[in-house]
Amino acid sequence: MPLSNEPVILFSPESASLLEILLAGTGFILLTFVGFILVGAAVAFLLPAYGGRKFQSFGLDLLSQVTASLPVAILVVLVAAIALYCAKLLYDPGLLNTAFWGGILFLLFLGLAVLALSRRLALSGGMISSGNALLAAIGILTVSASLFVLVSAKALLIMPEEWPFVGGNWGLILSWNGVAGFLEFASLSLAVTGSGVLAMYIPSATIGSQVQVPESFSPARNAGMVLAAIGLLIWPAPLLFDLLTMPERALSPSVFILAAISLVLAMIACLQLLASSGGVKSLRVAPVLIVVLALFLVHILADHAARGNVLIEPVLLARTLSVAPAEAGVKAEPPSAGKGVFEQHCTACHRFDRRVVGPPLNEVVPKYRQDIEALKNFIRNPVKKNPDYPAMPKLGLTEEEIAAVAAYLLEQTASDSGG
Amino acid sequence: MPKIIVKMALVGYFGLFLLLTAALAVYWDRWQKTPEQPIAFPHTIHAGRLELACTFCHENAARSPRAGIPAIRKCMSCHQTVAVDNPEVKKLRRHHQEEEPIAWARLHELPEHVYFTHKRHIKAGLQCSACHGEVRKMARMQRVRSLEMGWCVTCHRALKAPTDCATCHK
Numbered sequence: 229m230p231l232s233n234e235p236v237i238l239f240s241p242e243s244a245s246l247l248e249i250l251l252a253g254t255g256f257i258l259l260t261f262v263g264f265i266l267v268g269a270a271v272a273f274l275l276p277a278y279g280g281r282k283f284q285s286f287g288l289d290l291l292s293q294v295t296a297s298l299p300v301a302i303l304v305v306l307v308a309a310i311a312l313y314c315a316k317l318l319y320d321p322g323l324l325n326t327a328f329w330g331g332i333l334f335l336l337f338l339g340l341a342v343l344a345l346s347r348r349l350a351l352s353g354g355m356i357s358s359g360n361a362l363l364a365a366i367g368i369l370t371v372s373a374s375l376f377v378l379v380s381a382k383a384l385l386i387m388p389e390e391w392p393f394v395g396g397n398w399g400l401i402l403s404w405n406g407v408a409g410f411l412e413f414a415s416l417s418l419a420v421t422g423s424g425v426l427a428m429y430i431p432s433a434t435i436g437s438q439v440q441v442p443e444s445f446s447p448a449r450n451a452g453m454v455l456a457a458i459g460l461l462i463w464p465a466p467l468l469f470d471l472l473t474m475p476e477r478a479l480s481p482s483v484f485i486l487a488a489i490s491l492v493l494a495m496i497a498c499l500q501l502l503a504s505s506g507g508v509k510s511l512r513v514a515p516v517l518i519v520v521l522a523l524f525l526v527h528i529l530a531d532h533a534a535r536g537n538v539l540i541e542p543v544l545l546a547r548t549l550s551v552a553p554a555e556a557g558v559k560a561e562p563p564s565a566g567k568g569v570f571e572q573h574c575t576a577c578h579r580f581d582r583r584v585v586g587p588p589l590n591e592v593v594p595k596y597r598q599d600i601e602a603l604k605n606f607i608r609n610p611v612k613k614n615p616d617y618p619a620m621p622k623l624g625l626t627e628e629e630i631a632a633v634a635a636y637l638l639e640q641t642a643s644d645s646g647g
Numbered sequence: 648m649p650k651i652i653v654k655m656a657l658v659g660y661f662g663l664f665l666l667l668t669a670a671l672a673v674y675w676d677r678w679q680k681t682p683e684q685p686i687a688f689p690h691t692i693h694a695g696r697l698e699l700a701c702t703f704c705h706e707n708a709a710r711s712p713r714a715g716i717p718a719i720r721k722c723m724s725c726h727q728t729v730a731v732d733n734p735e736v737k738k739l740r741r742h743h744q745e746e747e748p749i750a751w752a753r754l755h756e757l758p759e760h761v762y763f764t765h766k767r768h769i770k771a772g773l774q775c776s777a778c779h780g781e782v783r784k785m786a787r788m789q790r791v792r793s794l795e796m797g798w799c800v801t802c803h804r805a806l807k808a809p810t811d812c813a814t815c816h817k
Contacts, residue, residue: 389792393801400801464664471671475793476679484672488665495661502653543791545781551806552772572706576699576725584697585729619726626719 244512247318252532254311255382260524261304262375263417264424266368268294269343271421271451273364276356286447287356291347293428296367301340305333308378315381319539319545321391323384324398332377334575339370377411380406386478387539392549404473411466415459416524421499422456423549426504456516457501460494463523467491478534486530493523566636569629577620580640593641595636603634681789682752686738690751694783701775701782708775712764716751754790755779760815761796771808 268290276287296304312329323632346363348357381408384390394400404570436568467487471479504516535599596603607630610620625633669770693699696752701708704721708714742749754758756776757763768778780791790800803810 273659367721389798390801393805396805397801423769461660464661468664468667471668474808476675477789477791477793479679480673481672482674484668484675487668491661493666495657498657498661502650502657506812540791542781542784545784546776546779546791549777549802551777552774571700572703573724575703576693576697577729585725619728621724621729623724 247314248532248535251311251314251318252528254307254314255531256525256528257305257310258307258378259413259416259528260420260521261307262371263413264294265296265300265304265340265343266371266375267417267421267449268424269296269347269364269368271425271455273346273350273356273361275355275447276450277363283447284355284449288351288354289448291350292426294338294424296343297348298341298344301337301344304340305337308336309333312378312381315385319385319544321385321388321389323381323391323394323401325395326349328398332374335370336374336378339367339372339374342367342370374631375413376406376410377401378598379409382406383409386534388543388547391547394494395464405470405475408466408470408473412463412470412527413565415462415465416520416527418455418459419494420459420517420524421456421461422459423497423520425452429516453501456520457498460498460501460520463494464491465483474534474639475538478538480533480537480564483530483537485535486526490523490526490530493526495521526606528636535596547584563635564632565628566632566634566639569625569633570636573623573625573629574633583617586620587614589637590641593637597638600634600638603637604630607634668763680753681787684748684752684788686742687735687787689786690782690788691786693782698783708765711763711766714765719749755794757794760816762815771806788805 248553272287272290272294312333346360346367349363350360353360380401380403383403384394384401386405387403390400394564425448429452467490469482471487474483497516500516500519576588578589580589584586593603595604607623607625610622612619693704694701705714706717706719719742721738722739726736726739731740739749769775778792778794780789782788799815800810802808803814
């Protein structure tokens with residue numbers, strides 16, 4: 229499990245930004261889409277099955293326009309796979325293995341396929357029975373479970389200190405921040421579905437005109453408004469929970485500003501819902517969907533900002549755990565006193581083979597080969613000899629230290645020159 | 648219920664959460680974010696370009712529970728003559744002349760009830776970067792690990808180090 233640090237910054241900053249935008253973008257598409265499918269399916273199946281016959285046509289109508297079909301399921305899983313691959317390319321977290329993530333994606337596909345099946349059964353049967361609802365519930369739970377793992381993984385991306393250990397302990401995928409993220413996803417899904425339903429069932433250009441509203445209009449409108457209102461009103465709680473459970477290094481002024489913007493957007497959407505609840509004459513609700521989508525986008529941007537704060541180069545380069553336990557025989561000989569003095573006092577400015585602050589020692593020390601006392605004098609009281617270099621400071625070494633380091637320097641330069 | 652009251656209730660509800668968010672932001676700004684240091688010491692130059700070992704300055708890391716910060720004398724051993732025109736080095740030299748210790752803002756601090764010893768961790772072969780990140784890439788030093796007990800225990804379990812309470816809570 230412990231690996232040596234490998235260079236991980238494989239991309240130029242421009243490519244890395246593009247990949248991060250792709251990651252955020254696929255996250256946005258995935259979460260909005262799956263949220264809509266999940267809550268749409270829940271509403272479409274559960275309302276008719278338990279709410280009475282009046283919801284049947286609304287449920288069937290909703291099913292025919294949303295929820296999953298097999299091509300949609302494949303597309304969703306593809307988007308999720310792209311998101312996971314972007315995260316792997318960018319940050320190489322080493323979180324578990326391909327088999328695990330393949331399994332999660334398969335679970336997602338399975339859940340969506342079950343939803344597609346229950347939708348087809350309901351539509352071909354012309355009604356939504358409790359059997360349909362049960363099958364749909366299984367699909368919803370499966371999709372929710374895989375989404376929970378994916379959202380938890382998203383939270384884990386801003387906890388790089390956990391990455392080396394997850395392989396040995398899958399439980400480390402779970403975190404309170406992951407739970408907060410999932411609750412945020414759930415509330416935003418309610419809001420997106422509610423406003424989506426409103427937008428689908430209420431044309432925006434019918435203010436004041438006599439419109440023959442479809443039979444499913446009223447239950448649809450009410451369901452949409454209730455869903456959207458619940459989602460928006462719940463939103464601040466998981467948002468605050470997210471801020472509280474986020475690692476402190478992930479926080480920055482931009483994260484707080486985006487959180488504030490999302491609260492303002494939620495408030496605007498609620499006020500729009502309130503304005504549109506006044507009856508047929510106030511039917512402009514398409515903007516609610518736009519505001520809710522903007523809210524979702526701001527949430528994704530806050531995640532992106534948090535990643536930018538945490539996943540900086542000093543963290544990514546130390547993303548694996550380096551342990552080099554001392555083995556018998558590794559240290560063939562104890563380090564000499566002279567070497568110790570050299571490393572403690574001289575390496576700030578000197579190397580043997582190149583200029584650092586002072587000249588390369590291979591060039592200047594051999595002059596003293598016949599006269600170690602002159603070298604010791606110089607180390608004791610350095611004088612500026614070469615105008616190309618700054619003056620060497622007096623180091624305040626003891627006589628023993630000076631003697632030891634002088635001997636070490638002569639020995640190192642003698643062996644280098646092969647003499 | 649009149650709509651105006653519902654509107655006010657909505658604004659009040661979201662306003663409350665906005666206030667709470669602002670409070671969190673202030674708390675973070677005062678207590679949690681990386682503090683400014685009195686002198687802008689760049690590890691990128693010293694640990695990065697000059698490739699100084701961590702223990703060149705933090706001498707006691709391998710032989711003591713505390714790693715420590717070098718005395719001004721250590722800095723002055725080079726900066727008597729090196730980069731004397733740099734404004735940050737001028738601050739350093741002023742501290743040295745006035746014999747005033749530099750009040751570095753401590754970034755890695757554990758509560759008093761925790762006993763942590765650098766010496767044991769280094770002797771076990773752990774790299775400094777495991778807990779402090781790749782410091783040579785940090786122009787401004789920051790803490791990159793939570794240093795929370797859960798994380799310490801996770802690493803101890805993974806590396807088969809002792810997890811007995813008395814190991815760290817003496």
